[in-house]
Structure formats: C-alpha cells, structure tokens
Amino acid sequence: DTAVSQTPKYLVTQMGNDKSIKCEQNLGHDTMYWYKQDSKKFLKIMFSYNNKELIINETVPNRFSPKSPDKAHLNLHINSLELGDSAVYFCASSRLTDYNEQFFGPGTRLTVL
C-alpha cells in the first residue's frame, strides 16, 4: 500500500550512460514532482506535472527529460550522465491546489562514476 514508490532505490552507472528512474503514486493525486537532493542535503525542485502536462520546469539541463504516461506515473530520463548528476532524486505527488502538502517517495540514490 505504498503511497509514492520509486525504482530503483540505488543506481550506479558510468559517465556518459543514459538512465531512467520511475515513479508511481496510488494516492489519486493529479500533480507529481521531481526533486534533487545534493550532497549537502539541499532539496530543489526540478519538474512538476499536472495531469500529464508540464507546469514547472526549473533551470535543469536538457539532458533531464521527465515523462508522464498518465497522472499516476512520472519518470525521469537522464541522458549522457555526468559526475555532477550524482545525488538523491525524490519523486513527490499532491493535489494541485497550490499549497497542498506533497507526499514524497523513498528516493533514488544515483551515483555516477
């Protein structure tokens, strides 16, 4: 009965590779997000989708491409991975009423070697 799930939990890969992280929520929410947590634990929003439509797109390299096949899923694809992409990536979901609380997934720790 996990509310927001992410796969994989850990991802170790070489520079230059392409990888994807998947996120699913079973809360019936219409909005999903991707956050990046850096090595200093600072959390910053990357993207937000509402009903499969992109609504927040922060200044993220275009190597990062979110994809939402339906409102319960939001995947993150990263091309040409760089060392600086190493971080923990969190998916979250909420109802889009501007200030509703967001429910977070367990995170995916990405390590680029």
Added chain:
Amino acid sequence: AQSVTQPDIHITVSEGASLELRCNYSYGATPYLFWYVQSPGQGLQLLLKYFSGDTLVQGIKGFEAEFKRSQSSFNLRKPSVHWSDAAEYFCAVGIQGGKLIFGQGTELSVKP
C-alpha cells in the same frame, strides 16, 4: 525572491530534553509553511503544516510549530526528545504553482 533559512545546520540534544528548531522565511504573500523529517536513507515525511488560523499547529510524533508573522518565523518544538527523533529536519514554504522552497535542513542528534 522566496527563501527559507534554517540557521542551525546541526543540533545535539540529550534524550528527554526539549527541542526547538529555527526556521525563517522570505515570501511576499501569505506563507504556507511545512516541516518535514527525513530519517537516514528515507524519504521525507510531513510533520505538520500551517495554512491559516491558529498560529500554533500540532503535528505528528508530538511536534508543534508556531507561526510568527512579525518575525517571519515558523519554529518547530518538541517538549521531550526521544532517541528515534534523530534525523534531518526541513522547513519549507509553499508558493504559487505548488512549488516547495526548502531550507538547508537541520540535522538533529540525540545523546543518550
């Protein structure tokens, strides 16, 4: 620009002692404020939130927070800390469009 500041990067308290974690925000409109907790290797769990009304809000695990508009603060408190409270605590402000702006986090250690 919107921002959240948590002045204390790391706090250590003894088990059973009281706790206060500080949070200051900068936002031009009415703030919607949150405290989240992150245990090691885990995701973020919401402790409490303030949208409007009573400025003292109660949350889970015995935590409370007080919104002070005049000080632009939303400090988190707990009267008696348990060893299981050791974690990273994040204050956040919700802004238009559903975006959360997080503070840098405060790491709480609990001494036996």
